[in-house]
Amino acid sequence: PSTYPMRVSASALILILASLVGVAAFLSPFFAPTLPQSEGMVMAHSQDALFVLLVLTLLALAAVFAHVRSGRMSAKTVALLGALAAVAAVLRFVPGPAGFSAVFFLPILAGYVFGAQFGFLVGVLTLLASAFMTGGVGPWLPYQMFASGWTAAAGGLLPRPRANERVEIVVLAAAGFILGLFYGAVMNLWFWPFVFQPSQAHLYWQPGQGAAAALRSYALFYLATSLWWDFWRGVGNAVLIVLFGAPVLRLLRRYEQRFHFVVGGGEEGVWRSLGEL
Numbered sequence: 001p002s003t004y005p006m007r008v009s010a011s012a013l014i015l016i017l018a019s020l021v022g023v024a025a026f027l028s029p030f031f032a033p034t035l036p037q038s039e040g041m042v043m044a045h046s047q048d049a050l051f052v053l054l055v056l057t058l059l060a061l062a063a064v065f066a067h068v069r070s071g072r073m074s075a076k077t078v079a080l081l082g083a084l085a086a087v088a089a090v091l092r093f094v095p096g097p098a099g100f101s102a103v104f105f106l107p108i109l110a111g112y113v114f115g116a117q118f119g120f121l122v123g124v125l126t127l128l129a130s131a132f133m134t135g136g137v138g139p140w141l142p143y144q145m146f147a148s149g150w151t152a153a154a155g156g157l158l159p160r161p162r163a164n165e166r167v168e169i170v171v172l173a174a175a176g177f178i179l180g181l182f183y184g185a186v187m188n189l190w191f192w193p194f195v196f197q198p199s200q201a202h203l204y205w206q207p208g209q210g211a212a213a214a215l216r217s218y219a220l221f222y223l224a225t226s227l228w229w230d231f232w233r234g235v236g237n238a239v240l241i242v243l244f245g246a247p248v249l250r251l252l253r254r255y256e257q258r259f260h261f262v263v264g265g266g267e268e269g270v271w272r273s274l275g276e277l
């Protein structure tokens with residue numbers, strides 16, 4: 001028990017490091033002295049995407065290993081992690097309008113029930129599995145994994161009004177809608193600095209542009225090109241949560257209760273659970 005907090009902190013630090021790597025990967029083009037730009041996405045992260053994917057995958061595996069070593073995960077919880085990611089990846093095949101995608105439904109709920117760290121891992125692994133299922137492997141993949149991981153981790157930061165199931169579903173549905181927009185807004189950044197069309201220069205980043213001007217250009221770009229698709233992604237998240245959120249939450253919480261264990265003994269024993277990740 002005396003080393004337990006240190007081990008938990010180690011796993012949390014690994015995922016914090018992974019997020020910092022993701023932030024650096026998204027923002028690094030804006031600080032590059034020169035940047036190849038074209039009217040398409042062909043140049044976007046063509047040089048560093050494989051390295052970023054390798055680093056993220058290794059850090060995610062290291063986080064799982066650290067949780068297993070600390071006792072916070074067992075073979076069953078690792079199996080649950082894999083099962084949730086696999087099912088969520090399959091849900092990507094559910095059709096819908098515009099940018100609708102059912103792939104975020106389970107990761108958001110998993111993050112909400114089991115915590116932000118577990119949610120991040122589910123989100124990362126879901127997009128990895130989904131990419132191999134759909135043949136969607138490309139320089140965009142590690143950035144999709146980061147954005148999905150952050151989306152699911154945000155579910156673990158939501159308030160939990162469990163005394164009222166209807167209020168809880170409303171909160172989750174609203175969050176699901178916002179996170180649909182969030183995912184799209186983050187994902188645009190993986191290619192936006194590499195794209196430039198002279199006829200619409202006000203929508204694109206240009207080297208040497210100040211932060212305020214860049215934010216203004218990106219806001220215009222987002223409104224003109226992405227908002228409609230992200231709106232339907234958010235609507236899809238909200239509708240799925242309203243329709244299926246309550247029974248899925250009950251099922252996930254049943255697993256959570258089964259994975260409770262006690263650290264220490266007697267009156268000084270402390271309840272720990274996967275939900276505290």
